[in-house]
Amino acid sequence: MAGRQPIKFGILGCAGIARKVSRAISLSQSSTLAAVGSRSFEKASKFAKDNGFPDSARVYGSYDAVLDDPEVDAVYMPLPTSLHVKWAVLAAQKKKHLLLEKPVALNVEELDVILEVCESNGVQLMDATMWMHHPRTAKMKEFISNSHLFGELKFIHSCLTFAGGQDFLENDIRVKPDLDALGALGDVGWYCIRSILWAVDFQLPKSVLALRGPVFNKAGVILECGASLHWEDGKVATFHCSFFTDTVMDVTVVGTNGTLHVHDFVIPFVEDNASFTTAVKSGFTELVTGWEPKPSEHIIMTELPQEALMVREFSRLVGSIKFDGLKPDKKWPILSRKTQLVMDAVKVSIERGFEHVEVMS
């Protein structure tokens, strides 16, 4: 890797999240900001200026122009979900590697179109699920994978909510049926489902059942929902996601011997470290007046923020293809697809009036 050219990124659109990812591209030490395109040249120009793009970076008044830029290796695509299939396919056809915002697609049929075009064009796809790349995530995985400490995984609960507020609930793209038709399920629910699948090593549940009482807006977009996930071996998970309540980012993973708690899994409270709590074989004092042993907190430092680590990992994979002639890594597309499959099943369960829905792989 040392001495290699950095991977040159083009940004499609000027979404708020693109500011964070632009900074990450600058920070990752293996990538550089090469271009930005927006339907408005002025917006793209301002974006480049405000977000530390180097003088060499190109500014375009269209997405197409970014894809036509021969110097661009990879694109970061934070477009509304309903536009993903069109622009992801075009990007792949132009041999641009693809860091795609979540939810990756409106349904698995659309995602499969994207995956096929990426594969046939030899481009890397990764969804932009930043927390997967925090070193804390690996440490947490280490704990729940340790059969001696954690035992057998039995139950997971994930909860992700934020209070969008009136303006968000009326105007954000995530509540618009033509832009992000999956609403809260696609936005916050995506993270819940991903965290649950992550905890079980991406073994798909046998079935899902949406909780009663989801909330929709007038256009029929989900603003709050939940579900239970069920595995053949008896594991159970529940999740709850909402645009209506204070920020919650909880994952609890419970095993026969141990417990993991994390309260900021998607966005750590602070940037340079993140913590989680573990308990192992918790018992009680003599008269059951306290716990023995007590849970312990683990603090994991990180030199780079998780989004920069994400960009670095993506760039590493792109570099392997570009410089070493390797094939795209299949892991990330598979994780995207499994997340999508469960999300689709939850949506079907809601649509069918809270029927139990088998998850098809």
Place this chain on the structure above:
Amino acid sequence: MAGRQPIKFGILGCAGIARKVSRAISLSQSSTLAAVGSRSFEKASKFAKDNGFPDSARVYGSYDAVLDDPEVDAVYMPLPTSLHVKWAVLAAQKKKHLLLEKPVALNVEELDVILEVCESNGVQLMDATMWMHHPRTAKMKEFISNSHLFGELKFIHSCLTFAGGQDFLENDIRVKPDLDALGALGDVGWYCIRSILWAVDFQLPKSVLALRGPVFNKAGVILECGASLHWEDGKVATFHCSFFTDTVMDVTVVGTNGTLHVHDFVIPFVEDNASFTTAVKSGFTELVTGWEPKPSEHIIMTELPQEALMVREFSRLVGSIKFDGLKPDKKWPILSRKTQLVMDAVKVSIERGFEHVEVMS
């Protein structure tokens, strides 16, 4: 209260939990250990000796004898649930006030028998849900009742599990259909349901739906289960309880503005203080690289352990009846009954194959 005679307690049976409550009776400053009865005089005698009973305390070889002791004001009853209705009725008929272990009864019909006899005999009933009496509980309630800080309550999740181990799963009374037929639902599930009802000021849900995949033993006793609870106004709660996994004692209460987390709600990690975490209007830093403001931890000291505060409150109510001629307080029996109603509905939902069950008051 000052200068009043302490309330004189008789203990029915020598269950493990009776040791903790005997200590609490000694500690409460408003009660005294007056008698203990067991089917075995030797066991009762050893219990009295091991648990700091004063020399004046009587030791009996039967439960009846405790109830016939004219000096006994109140009994603590940690008997198996299936014996509650018989012994609670006898106790009330002998005018003994009743601190009754949870679950209070096998079903609401049995509980109503107990409640009627208590009422017609003018005796106080309180269930022995210790955590209700910790000063932390009042502080947490203060937070979630503060509409400015917490907003409107929308979602609750409660999880209570412990790893019983092989001996427990084979031999404990809580897995025996003739002794504690409610199994994990009655034992750990009771606390989940109580915590949820506590959070909503004991407003009964409209309906409950048991989660699929409960685990039973060969005798048909529930060892693990869960449910969702649904209110007319859209509030949702989920809980999970189990005898199979590491100790978890979580309650999360989520409002439009704020969030409450507690991880040791039933038995605090340590005896002399307990903490909880609140977040209020959590947002993010400029580039969404951290939380602003961050959640804050609150530590609540307690001079007496929660079980001693429970005994003190119960003794205060008994003293009001005994010395001031007041009527029994209706609050506690109502809370017991509401908890039982929800527990019964969860059981019915399981029995009917995970049907949605209306909660009848």
